Amino acid sequence: MTTPWGRGAASPFDRVRSLFLLGAALASALIVRVVYFQTYQRQPLATEADRRRSTTRVITPRRGDILDRNGMPLAMTRDVRWITYDPSRIWEDDKTKRPSPRRAAEVGRLLASVLGLNAADVTNSILSSSHRRGEHARCKFIKEGATRAEEEALRWFMRSKDYKDTLIGTVVTVIPERVYAAGDASVAVVGKTIPGSYGTAIGSSGIERWANTPLAGSIGWTKGRVDSGRVPIPTSTERIVSASDGANVRLTIDLTVQRICASALDVCMQEHTPKGVTAIVLDPTTGEILGMVSRPSFDPSDRTLPASVILEGQRNRALMLYEPGSVMKPVSLCIAIDAGLISETEVFPCPGYKMLNGKRINCEAHRRSTPPPGTNTPRMVIAKSCNTATADIALRIGGKRLDDGLHRFRLLVLIGIQLPGEVKGYLEGHKSGASLGPGSIARIGFGQSVMVSPLALAAAFGAIANHGVLMQPRVIKAITDPANNVVREYPVRALGQVISPQTADTMADYLTTVVSSGTGKNARLAGYVTGGKTGTALKSDGHGRYNGYMASFIGYVQGGDGRRFIIAVVVDEPHNGYHGSVAAAPTWKRIAEGLMLHWHVPPSPNAPTADVARADGDSIHD
CATH class of the missing domain: 3.90.1310.10 (Penicillin-binding protein 2a (Domain 2))
Incomplete structure (x- = not known):
């Protein structure tokens, strides 16, 4: 039978039913989707929404x-105010990205009047297509280091209904900057x-x-x-x-002392053109570092310096190891005197050289037999810096006892300064004292085949000046909170009685002879008791080869109030005279003079007024 709608055609009822079934299916899918999001995806979606809001x-x-x-203040943080402008705010159109000269001039005049700048310069900066470091198409530097008053004035104009449209795109950024x-x-x-x-x-x-x-x-x-x-x-x-x-x-450093040292080192750099030089000023009774300066250096506030200058300038040469040469001799003799191995009146003849294991040890002081054999007492060994006599004394001490003494003076261990980069000293080949041969023992006695830092040597001389008590060097006094309440203190700490007071006082007296009649006359300071030791050593590359010299002078200065201060100066590869007496001693004297003036230290009544037993010491260098 044929339906009224034709053979095979769907009736209106079928169409309605199909539409109903389709709508029911879509509604079911929607319900399932809503249930899914409301149950399984509720938490993730809520979390994402919260994140976006x-x-x-x-x-x-x-x-x-x-x-x-x-x-x-040595280092402090200050707020630096940067004023920048976004040129996109005055583009004529977004395709060409070309700023409007008329609108740029309006912005330039207004910014210049508020910030005290030249209007033409500001306008040209906004219009310029080139970019300085840190700039880009939507950021142009207008002023670095604006004052607080300028910032407040600019913010007032930025809020004003008469000017805020002109200044749209102006940004004030406050950046903390470290200042030294x-x-x-x-x-x-x-x-x-x-x-x-x-x-x-x-x-x-x-x-x-x-x-x-x-x-x-x-x-x-x-x-x-x-x-x-x-x-x-x-x-x-x-x-x-x-x-x-x-x-x-809060440091133990005195800013004025730093500047005194820096000035003296700058003169040394000019006169002797060394690779570098360092100076240390230390209070031997407390271990406080009053000054510590190295050259070459740089101003850390200068952000334009190349990396090579920064890397070289931030090296603290007071902590670097070197072969000290003759400045080690007072320590060696202290070990011998304290052990009762030599007496003050004993004599050590010196023919000018000594052979050990087929190797020759030369003595610059006695190559012309001066002073004559028979007058080379321990005092004159130090004053004239005799290598062969010091070698004989070191051999008498022996390897183990010499090694123990150097450890007692903290020359071969970390001394614990509050600075990064400290390295402990060591003997040649990192051997123990018991395994050292005669040649090594002799050389260590006068400062070769041993690596130590200038700071460790300064502390050792501090023990001599402090009646045998070694104080731990420290550069930090305390840490305080922003309200200046002490959070942590670093107290004075004695590391021990490394030699007897009698031995220390004897050596301190010997050191005055170095300045009055020995190799250190260039360090003599009129009106003050000065004692110290020169040192000149071939510079080791750490692989048994030597090139250049290290010149040193380490000693103490004492005024009428009885206080003593240790000063150490070490010069790396000096020219125009490489001996410690020529390159280091005059720098030491300049620092000592500056310190006595700065601290108003009265002259000492015990200071020598004339040379004593000069012999022909003017010809002696070390």
Whole structure:
């Protein structure tokens, strides 16, 4: 039978039913989808929505200051205000990205009047297609280092309804910047920082690195809501974790002493053109480092310097190992005197050289038999710097006892200074004292075949000046919070009575003869008791080869108030005279003169007024 709608044609009822079934299927799918999102995907979607509506802002703490012993800032953080402008705000069209000269002139005039700049310069900077370092098409530097008053004035204009349209695109950014008040005088000790995460700074050398944790503080953060344009809603802050500003570090360093040392080292660099030079000023009764300067150096506030200058300039040469030469002789003789192996009246004849294991040990002091054999007492061994007599004394001490004595003086161990980069000294071939041969023992006695740091030697001379008590060198006095409350103190610490007071006082007296009539006359300071030792050593490359010289002078100066101060000067490969008496002693004297004036130290009534037993010492160098 044929239906009214034709053979095979669907009836209206069938169409309605099909549409109903299709709608039911779609509705079921939609219900399933809604149920799926409302159950299984509810938490992930809620989390994502919350993430999109929320923002977290890191609060950067203020890095603590580094202060000298008198509270003078050596390193501090200041806020630097950068004013930038987005040239896209005055583009004529987005395709060409060409700024409008007319609108650029309007912006330039207004910014220049507020910031005290030249209007033409500002306009040209906005219109320029070239970019300085840090600039790009949508950021042009207008002024670095704007004052707080200029910032406030600019923000007033940016809010004003008459000028805010003109200044759209102007951005004021406050950036914390590390400032070093001492310039290049203290970088080897204070160090420098490099950028860290979240706008923080990380210490890369010196105190900045050693005390980075207390200096850095801890970051904070805030969590709040943003609108659809990701603009923070001011009243929506949900949580705040406050930042903790960094602590301050107070050093034992005296800024004026740093500058005295730096000035003297600069003269040495000019006169002797060495690879480098370092100076240390130490209080032997407390171990406090009052001054520590190295050259070459650089100003860490200068961000334009190449990496090679920075790497070389931040090396603290006071901690670098070197063969000291004759400045080791007082330590060797102290070990012998303290053990009762030599007497003050014993004589040590010197023919000018000594053969040991087929190798010749020369003596510059006695190559012309001066002073004559029979007058070479321990005092004159130190004053004239006799190598062969010191070798004989070292052999009498023996390898094990010599090694023990050097350890007792902390020359072969870490002395524990609060600075990165300290390396302990060692004997030739890293041997123990018991395994040393006669040749090594003799050479160690007069400062060869042994590597030590200038700081360790300065501390050893400090023990001699301090009646035999070795004090631990320290450069940090205390760590204080931002309110100046002491968080941690670093007290004075004695490392032990390394030699008897009698031995120390005897050697301190011997050292005055070096200055009055021996190799150190260029260090003599009128009106003050001065004692010290010169040193001139071939420079080792660590592989048994020698090239160039290291010149040293280490000693003490004493005024009328009885206080003594240790000064050490070490010059790396000097020219125009390479002996310690020529390259190092005059620099030592300049520092000593500056210290006595700075501290108003009265002259000593016991200071020698004329040379004593000069012999022909004017011809002697060491």
